[in-house]
Amino acid sequence: MSSDYQNYVPLKAIPFIEFLISEHSFTLKIVNQRETKHGDFRQLQDGRFQITVNNNLNKYQFLLTLVHEIAHHVTHQKFGRVQPHGKEWKMVFQHLMLPFLSPEIYPMEMLPFLARYFKNPKASTDADADLSLALRGNTAETGxxxxxxxxxxxxxxxxxxxxxxxxxxxxxxxxxxxSNKKVYLFNQNVEIEFYKNG
Incomplete structure (x- = not known):
């Protein structure tokens, strides 16, 4: 079990994360950015469980993603095969996140967005544009x-x-x-690399 994650989460979250890791047996891998997901949970061929989280996330996104994936693991252990983001997962995710929803871990300005999100958590935090922006401090990457x-x-x-x-x-x-003149729908919090007036 890598302790590298300690550099990726808020300092006050570390004891809670250590508890979850000791309570639920899995390997955590911090991986290079993937375009389509922030993290994932899977059972390996040898039967062990693995959680991966992208290394480009800030500490608030990283923590939320890690607990999201631990919730998949716990849901799998408790309920077996159920809908990936169904009612069982939502309940487990809400329960696991409770100790982290504190101003010692998340800045005060993020907490109202997190509270609203956790009334009915979605498969991806990016689906909640307000929360996604708050987690990034309302600033896009440089450039x-x-x-x-x-x-x-x-x-x-x-x-x-x-x-x-x-x-x-x-x-x-x-x-x-x-190029193809087709219209696509973009989430409002998508970050674009460059633009100029048309």
Whole structure:
């Protein structure tokens, strides 16, 4: 069991994490960023359990992702095969996160967003745009912009493809792929690498 995680979570969270790790047997691997997920839980061929978490997350995102994946593990142990993000997982996740929902661990300004999210946790925190932004301190990575920050009609690059920002549709933006002229929906908290006015 790697203790590297201690550099990735808030200091006051470490004793709770150590308890969860000693209570539930799994290997934790910190891995390079994956585009499609922040973490995962799986049973290896030899029967052991493994949790992976991306190394590019800040300590608040990392902690939430780690507990999310531990909740999958605990749900699997208690209930066997159930819906991955069904009512059993939601209940376990809410229970496991309770000790962490404190101003000693999460900044006060994040707690209302976390409280609202945990009334009915979703499969991905990115699905909750307000929480996702709060966890990032409402700032994009250096050199990047949030899609909601760029003007209507701007051209931007996402995954080496040029798009044009269109109208907002409830919580997402319609954006046209300039290569195939198809319109795609982007979450409002997507970070884009570059843009210019169209």
């Amino acid at each position: 990047k912009h949030f899609i909601f920050d760029i003007p209507f009609g701007s051209l931007f690059v996402f995954k080496n493809t040029i798009y044009k920002r269109g109208n907002k549709r409830r919580t997402r933006f319609e954006c046209m792929n300039m």
